Amino acid sequence: MRDDFEVSGNSGPGGVRPPGPSAVDVPVPVELADATRALFGDRQPLAAAYAELLAGDGVLRGLIGPRETPRLWDRHLLNCAAVAELIPAGRRVLDVGSGAGLPGLVLAIARPDLSVVLIEPLARRTAFLTEAVETLGLTNSVTVVRARAEEYAAASSSPADIVTARAVAPLDRLAGWCLPLAAVGGRLLALKGSSAADEVVEHRDAVRELGGGSPVVHRCGRGLIDPPTIVVEIVRERAAGRQPSRRPRTGRPRRR
């Protein structure tokens, strides 16, 4: 990768530091206790430390609206952690437009086997992400990069197994930014709302032009969270614009 992006992480030893003075206690709501245990396992204290950072510094620095604090667990942490069921062990994940770390940082918390790169263009957000990664002791598994996805794709030579994105752009634009970041055979997992199926219909052709296969809609976390997280999965089948070659036509040979 070119080294003119601001990059941090993947350097020091792990070990959770206690959240700083601007952390706010965010207890897990009783009705979410089982889901939280199922999705975070023994990493639940780390998830709680991240929730405290979001509710404290995240709100103070304008990365999360104050009205989100009471619903941090369901709308943000559990919503994102549920996507882990689509990611096999040991994969390299790029999270595009991470904002305050959603879903990339949550996936790194829930799944210590993953190596995660958080790609975010805004300095205020990457500053928060870098501090959160250090505070949570995740510098061994998480890297923060300040860049737009298109810039990173043009400069990076290490394609990802999985590219994630939540609330970043409509599916056609998102596929244009994210598919070039994935290896051929790799996958974009786009966290979408209830209009996911309509988006798929609207943008299917554009996605194909961009080298993606047929989008598949998944509902993650069923039986654990309500509503489940809706994820549109797109496999990168080939480089953009190169359509699969047609089978030769059979029948009478053409006259010369």
Ligand SMILES: C[S@@+](CC[C@H](N)C(=O)[O-])C[C@H]1O[C@@H](n2cnc3c(N)ncnc32)[C@H](O)[C@@H]1O
């Ligand atoms: C609405 S926020 C969503 C943040 C986070 N994913 C979440 O779900 O809370 C969209 C984010 O995408 C980032 N973004 C916009 N265009 C981008 C691009 N071309 N490449 C990477 N990130 C981008 C913005 O800076 C912003 O942080």
